Amino acid sequence: MPWSETFVVYTGTGSIQFADETVELAPGTIVNLRKGVPYVMQIVTTLEKMAVITD
Helix, strand or coil: CCCEEEEEEEEEEEEEECCCCEEEECCCCEEEECCCCCCEEEEEEEEEEEEEEEC
16 A cells, blocks of 8 residues: 555454454554555454554
């Protein structure tokens, strides 16, 4: 992705998988997605998040 994003999960569940790590998504989880780093996100239940996007 062409930007960086940090978000906190408000509601919902799922997971996000990076090359060497998997993060479980649940309310309160904070995730930092770095620019150019590939990931796969699986959403199990509807996910609501607050995100900050930077270049």
